Amino acid sequence: MRVIITEKNIGDWAAVYVAKKILAAKPTAEKPFVLGLPTGGTPLAMYKRLIQFHKDGILSFENVITFNMDEYVGLSPANDQSYHYYMYENFFKHIDMKEENINILNGLATDYKKECEDYEAKIKSVGGIDLFLGGIGPDGHIAFNEPGSSLSSRTRDKELTMDTIIANARFFGGDIDKVPKLSLTVGVGTILDAKEVLIMVNGHNKARALHHAVEQGVNHMWTISALQLHPKGIIVSDEAACTELKVGTYRYFKDIEKANLDTDLLIQELYKSCGK
Numbered sequence: 001m002r003v004i005i006t007e008k009n010i011g012d013w014a015a016v017y018v019a020k021k022i023l024a025a026k027p028t029a030e031k032p033f034v035l036g037l038p039t040g041g042t043p044l045a046m047y048k049r050l051i052q053f054h055k056d057g058i059l060s061f062e063n064v065i066t067f068n069m070d071e072y073v074g075l076s077p078a079n080d081q082s083y084h085y086y087m088y089e090n091f092f093k094h095i096d097m098k099e100e101n102i103n104i105l106n107g108l109a110t111d112y113k114k115e116c117e118d119y120e121a122k123i124k125s126v127g128g129i130d131l132f133l134g135g136i137g138p139d140g141h142i143a144f145n146e147p148g149s150s151l152s153s154r155t156r157d158k159e160l161t162m163d164t165i166i167a168n169a170r171f172f173g174g175d176i177d178k179v180p181k182l183s184l185t186v187g188v189g190t191i192l193d194a195k196e197v198l199i200m201v202n203g204h205n206k207a208r209a210l211h212h213a214v215e216q217g218v219n220h221m222w223t224i225s226a227l228q229l230h231p232k233g234i235i236v237s238d239e240a241a242c243t244e245l246k247v248g249t250y251r252y253f254k255d256i257e258k259a260n261l262d263t264d265l266l267i268q269e270l271y272k273s274c275g276k
C-alpha cells in the first residue's frame with residue numbers, strides 16, 4: 001500500500017492522479033475508463049480541481065463511466081442531501097460526462113436486492129472499475145461498509161451505525177433524526193475488485209481510522225483495513241489525520257514518497273505534459 005502524506009491539498013493530489021490515469025488510458029467509446037466515485041466533504045477539493053482541469057482543456061470525461069459508491073435509502077435525486085444531488089451539483093453538471101455513463105444506486109428502489117444485483121452486473125458488463133476513489137468515516141468505514149461488514153461483501157443494503165448517523169448529521173442541519181438509517185452501498189469486495197483503489201483521508205477525527213488502516217491488521221471492525229489486501233491501494237492523507245501513527249511509520253512513508261508530495265509541482269507538470 002502506498003501512503004502519501006502531504007501538507008498540500010489531498011484533493012489536488014487525488015485529482016492529478018485521476019487525470020494522469022485517464023489521460024494514459026486514452027479512453028474511447030469502445031474502451032472507456034471506469035471510475036468509482038465517493039461523496040462526503042473530503043472529495044470536494046478533488047472534484048473542484050478535476051473541473052478546473054476540464055475547463056482548462058486538459059481533461060475530458062466523454063469516455064469515462066462512473067459508478068458511485070453508495071446512496072441513502074429513501075432520498076430522491078431532488079433531495080439536496082441525496083448523493084445523486086451532490087454528484088450533479090459538485091461534479092457532473094460542470095464537466096462533459098454523458099448522462100448514460102453515470103451510475104448511482106437508486107435510493108428509491110423498492111426491491112433493494114434487485115437494484116444491488118443489477119449494479120454489480122452493470123459494473124461487470126463494462127469490464128470492472130479501473131480506479132475506485134473513496135473516503136473513510138471516523139469509524140473506518142469505506143462507502144457505507146460499517147464495522148463488522150464482511151470483507152468480501154458485495155453491493156447491498158446496509159444499516160448505518162449511530163457513529164455514522166452522528167458524523168453525517170452535519171449535512172442534515174445537525175438533526176440526527178433527519179439522517180436516513182439505511183443505505184445502499186457497494187461492498188468491500190466490490191471495491192477490492194477494482195484495478196486500483198485510492199482513498200482520501202483528512203482531519204484529526206480520521207486519525208484512529210488511519211492508524212487501523214495502515215498499522216493494524218486486516219479486521220472487519222475497520223473495513224478500510226481491507227485495503228491492505230489490494231495489490232494497488234493508495235491512501236492520501238493530510239498531516240492532521242496522522243496524529244495516531246507511530247513516528248517511525250510517518251517518517252517511513254514521508255521518506256519513500258518525498259518526490260511525490262508537492263501537489264503544486266505535480267499540477268504544473270501535468271499542465272506541461274499537456275502542452276499548457
Ligand SMILES: N[C@@H]1[C@@H](O)[C@H](O)[C@@H](COP(=O)(O)O)O[C@@H]1O
Pocket residue numbers: 038039040041042043069070134135136137138141142143144164168
Ligand atoms: N458513505 C460516506 C463515505 O463514503 C464517506 O467516506 C464518509 C466520510 O465523509 P467525509 O468526507 O464528509 O468525512 O461519509 C459517508 O459516510
